[in-house]
Amino acid sequence: MNLPQIINRKNLTVKEKFYNFFATISGLTIFNMEFFKQVFIPPYEIGEIKKHMSELGVKTFPIVSITGFIIGLVLSLQSLPVLERFGATDFLPATVALSVVRELGPVITALIFAGRVSSGIGAELGSMRVTEQIDAMEVSGVNPFKYLVVTRVFATTMILPILTVYVIFIALFGGFLAVIISQNMTLEYFKNSVVSAVEFGDFIPGVAKTFVFGYLAGIVGAYKGFTTEGGTEGVGKASTTSVVLASLLILIFDMVLVKITLWLWPTY
């Protein structure tokens, strides 16, 4: 049995599930290596990359805006009573800002992005696979991995950090709104405390890890789509399993990257 067949089998025993799990991991590893091999070889398909980036941006813009706003707002509302207990309401802007910049902004944006984009790429490439469009591209002498996979993964890698920076600002705005509803704090004070609390060591690693998250969201969707088997049913499966796997990998990599960041930028 080849890799896609193993991965797409149904009614697996526990032993086969283990096997399946490692098959996915090894398949994904091979897929990754192929990506890094192909990404440096011309033609670079800049037009396609730009097209995908703007499509992805437009597609995810509304949902990340709403999410970012609400996260900031709720975080602010929730932190307020806790800080009041310690008589530390002055620290509210700093608390919200640090949580949003260091962790919540990047991770939540990435998870929402993965939900929208990994499934989309999985379904799109999956249906191209089962309707032989990928084969058609291959026999015409165009490298489908390069044209379909590399361009999409490159686009997701580049667009997510941009979205994250935007979400961070929206979330801070949401946080501020929550504060002025309940406290009399000026925008001036809020802004100043955010600026003095957030350092480069908070902002840069927070945004930098979203390059990795964007890459993961793209490569997992592309991998699941590219290796789809079994007609339309397989397409549905590719789309849902991409989201699960991408989200899981994002959280695991977050854990690892946070550890590395704390080691590189120790905070006191």
Next chain:
Amino acid sequence: MADILEVKIKNLSKRFENLVVLDDITLDVKRAENLIVFGQSGTGKSVLLKCIIGLLKPDTGEIYIKDKNVLELGADELNKVRKNIGFLFQSAALYDSMSVRENLEFPLKKILNMPQNEINDKVLHTLELVSLEEAIDKMPSELSGGMRKRIGLARSIITDPQLMLYDEPTTGLDPITSKEISELILNLQKQLKMTSIVVTHDLICADIIADRAIFLREGKIAFEGIIDELTSSNDAFLKNFFSTKLIKE
């Protein structure tokens, strides 16, 4: 004129798990020859074409296209060989996200790097050949099955390949269109010296274009010869196969 071989297949076998699909096939196709492949549904005609183009890897055997062993070529070299081959999928396999025009432009832009004004002319001309000029700005989802087939055909011949592999080019077309397409395939052979391997069930089409025909059965080439020999054969199986189809004037 000496017969130059375009495709040479030696002892080709292919199985899926326990299902033997192709069993020790040996076949030569000469340059500028039209070869018809007959066979019942599910005997492995599509699998044979996909092996030739390298989409499926045979278990054993050798495949030569113009003296190049396709099974031993690296990705780059294989792509070079493929640029001279056209492949019409049974399902047409049009790119769903692109309009008809973009579907046809794709190989010209990506493979031949043609300038845009030449591309426009070529696209229009090829659409004329399959009489679908009016569909140029449609999306594949807006086309009928037969139209998709003809656009698929147009896309595969647009680069003027030297070897064409057609998987059921006339299935799903009405008799008149079907005849036009068959004549188109014949013309391509005459004008461009194109070699064609055509999988078909359509006897009228076969009758128009065939130089030679083979009949696949149970993974083997059961019969080989010119069309008339096959259709007038006394073999019980062939008689049965062709009598249920043949309505010839």
